[in-house]
Amino acid sequence: MCKDCGCSTALGNIHGHHHHDHAHPHPHDHEHVHPPVERKTIELERKVLAENDAHAEANRSWLSQHGVTAINLISSPGTGKTFLLERTLERLRGRVSCAVITGDQCTDHDAKRLMGKGAVVKQIETINSCHLDAARVGALLPEVAGNGVKLLFIENIGNLVCPAAFDLGEHFKVALLSTTEGEDKPVKYPTLFNMAPVVVLTKMDLVPYLDWSLPKCREYLNMIRPGVFVFELSAKTGAGMEAWIEYLEKLVKP
Amino acid sequence: MHEMAIAMALIEQAEKVGQEQNARTIAGITVVVGRLSGTDPDALRTVFDLVAEETSARGALLTIEMASGRELYIKSMDVDVEEGET
Numbered sequence A: 001m002c003k004d005c006g007c008s009t010a011l012g013n014i015h016g017h018h019h020h021d022h023a024h025p026h027p028h029d030h031e032h033v034h035p036p037v038e039r040k041t042i043e044l045e046r047k048v049l050a051e052n053d054a055h056a057e058a059n060r061s062w063l064s065q066h067g068v069t070a071i072n073l074i075s076s077p078g079t080g081k082t083f084l085l086e087r088t089l090e091r092l093r094g095r096v097s098c099a100v101i102t103g104d105q106c107t108d109h110d111a112k113r114l115m116g117k118g119a120v121v122k123q124i125e126t127i128n129s130c131h132l133d134a135a136r137v138g139a140l141l142p143e144v145a146g147n148g149v150k151l152l153f154i155e156n157i158g159n160l161v162c163p164a165a166f167d168l169g170e171h172f173k174v175a176l177l178s179t180t181e182g183e184d185k186p187v188k189y190p191t192l193f194n195m196a197p198v199v200v201l202t203k204m205d206l207v208p209y210l211d212w213s214l215p216k217c218r219e220y221l222n223m224i225r226p227g228v229f230v231f232e233l234s235a236k237t238g239a240g241m242e243a244w245i246e247y248l249e250k251l252v253k254p
Numbered sequence B: 001m002h003e004m005a006i007a008m009a010l011i012e013q014a015e016k017v018g019q020e021q022n023a024r025t026i027a028g029i030t031v032v033v034g035r036l037s038g039t040d041p042d043a044l045r046t047v048f049d050l051v052a053e054e055t056s057a058r059g060a061l062l063t064i065e066m067a068s069g070r071e072l073y074i075k076s077m078d079v080d081v082e083e084g085e086t
């Protein structure tokens, strides 16, 4: 390959060096001796994200060994992930030992909102990435979830698409959808809603001000994932929070 | 847009396979992309060449086969191996 001129090497050019009619800036006083090359096709089934998946599996076994249940919360920005976590931590305080890893592209605003509620909180700033990955989460686990924590919430970067592709080693994903986003997001963004066995519909207090239909939303959710478990709540008014908290308490092993 | 991360992971895996096979260069990669994998084939194609640039997969031909589920794996690779290595 000719690094100096940068001209592309054709696929058939298998000697790692090519001849062309413009001048080379490097001298040609060295010998190129390459044995002949043979092209072969390899059939395989190798996961593209094998590396991330390996980290995720390591995280999952670490979590299980330490008796921690981990859930990966995914939604658009502004759905109310942090707000729900604030109210959740307050209610679980003194009952279930919790920890939070929260991801945002920039700032530690969310970590600040979540602190002082009895949980270990750690912010990941991804800077240029649209998702958390398993290696990054794994590096924080001993520090965050090591000391008798039973329930770990991972608040992913606000994004309906990218975070769904990366297994973090959580036990399952929870998708959040706010009423203000419209009923049809599950069919528009099926990847996430297909992967999440649990969905939380947030901002139910705003329904009277919107043309938003609960039956329609549930229908879309069931189209993408039949039998999905749905919570309807408002972290603001507290409506529906009891069922969510009870559910979380049941998740935690005695 | 996480296809940059996907492309980097793809080439990393392809280079591992290449090493296992004593390949000198990777000439082609066929990837299966599921519709529910969260990966956009056009975006992947766009960043692939750029990511491959400094690797043994430079100039490699990327072929994408669509599938219906969460598939995201390398199905086959064309590699150039020195004769006698096979």
Ligand SMILES: Nc1nc2c(ncn2[C@@H]2O[C@H](COP(=O)(O)OP(=O)(O)O)[C@@H](O)[C@H]2O)c(=O)[nH]1
Pocket (backbone or CB within 6 Å): A075, A076, A077, A078, A079, A080, A081, A082, A083, A084, A158, A202, A203, A204, A205, A206, A233, A234, A235, A236, A237
């Ligand atoms: N009315 C109402 N607003 C909410 C509710 N939950 C969150 N919000 C508001 O929605 C905005 C975004 O919430 P935030 O927790 O930062 O969302 P995140 O980006 O998903 O973490 C904030 O202004 C919250 O006060 C809710 O249940 N009802």
Ligand SMILES: [Mg+2]
Pocket (backbone or CB within 6 Å): A081, A082, A083, A110, A155
């Ligand atoms: Mg947040």
